[in-house]
Amino acid sequence: MLFQLIYKYVTEMENVENTPESVWAAFRETDRQRKENERMLTEKFAETDRLMEKSRADFDQRIKKLEKMVGGISNNQGFFAEEYFINSVEKGKQNFLGETFDEIQKNAKGFKTGFRDEYDILLINGKSVAIIEIKYKAHKDDIPEVLRKAETFRANFPYYAEHKIYLGFASMAFYPDVEKECIEQGIAIVKQVGETVVINDEHLKVF
Numbered sequence: 546m547l548f549q550l551i552y553k554y555v556t557e558m559e560n561v562e563n564t565p566e567s568v569w570a571a572f573r574e575t576d577r578q579r580k581e582n583e584r585m586l587t588e589k590f591a592e593t594d595r596l597m598e599k600s601r602a603d604f605d606q607r608i609k610k611l612e613k614m615v616g617g618i619s620n621n622q623g624f625f626a627e628e629y630f631i632n633s634v635e636k637g638k639q640n641f642l643g644e645t646f647d648e649i650q651k652n653a654k655g656f657k658t659g660f661r662d663e664y665d666i667l668l669i670n671g672k673s674v675a676i677i678e679i680k681y682k683a684h685k686d687d688i689p690e691v692l693r694k695a696e697t698f699r700a701n702f703p704y705y706a707e708h709k710i711y712l713g714f715a716s717m718a719f720y721p722d723v724e725k726e727c728i729e730q731g732i733a734i735v736k737q738v739g740e741t742v743v744i745n746d747e748h749l750k751v752f
Contacts, residue, residue, distance in 0.1 A: 627652075627665060627679050630715040630735065633742040634666055634677065643746065646670045655701025662697035666715075674698065675711040677735060683716035683723045691732055695752035710752040713744075 631651055646668035653664045668675035676698055678691045695710045714727055715735035724745075727734050731750020736743055 629717070629737070630677070630679050630742070631666060634668070643749070644670060644673055644675075646673075646675065655697055657697075657701045660697040660700035662694065662701065664694060664698065666713075669705075669708075672707075673709045673711060674705050675713060675733075677713035677715050677733075679715045681717055683714060683719045685720070685723050685726055687714070688723070688726055688730060688732070691727075692730060711746075711749055712752060713746075 634649065648667075648669040650667040650669065651665070653667050655662045655664070664676050665679040666675075666677035668677070676694045678687070678694060680687055691712055691714050695712060698710060699706060711733065712731070713733040713735050717737050719727075719734065719736055724734055728745070728748045731748055731752075733744060733746035733749050736745075
């Protein structure tokens, strides 16, 4: 590149006497053009970096907005499911899981170290406690969480140590394999069918 610039400059000046001064002038001009090219390339790279950084920032911002929107939808669905099943249970609490319950607690929390947990619905009488977990849409991965409720409840509320514990899983929608797994594990299924709530507790287990 340097040789080409020198050659071009010298060729253009072929009618000029080639003196040491003219050769040095050619070198100086070549060096000036090289520095100018480097300056332009540096500016171009800087502009490219700026645009790429702006694109990344815009992309990250869009992702955050999308996550917030999806999270909001999920929270709204969860809130709707909780309100729906809590209201339904409150109406039918005198005949639930084959027992009469005289107390209902909503969103109870346990804080014992290693057993911290939250219980969407607790139905309580003098001998039994029914713990109902609520999800908008039931998944198989939720079942271990439901099963653990019995363990954490006994640790958090030793007052009910002698009570029988029943587990229920309430959801607006169940996949067949999730229902099957719940039945095998002895968990009551509480689901919406049309405008009513249907409870399948035929294989209910005492925990």
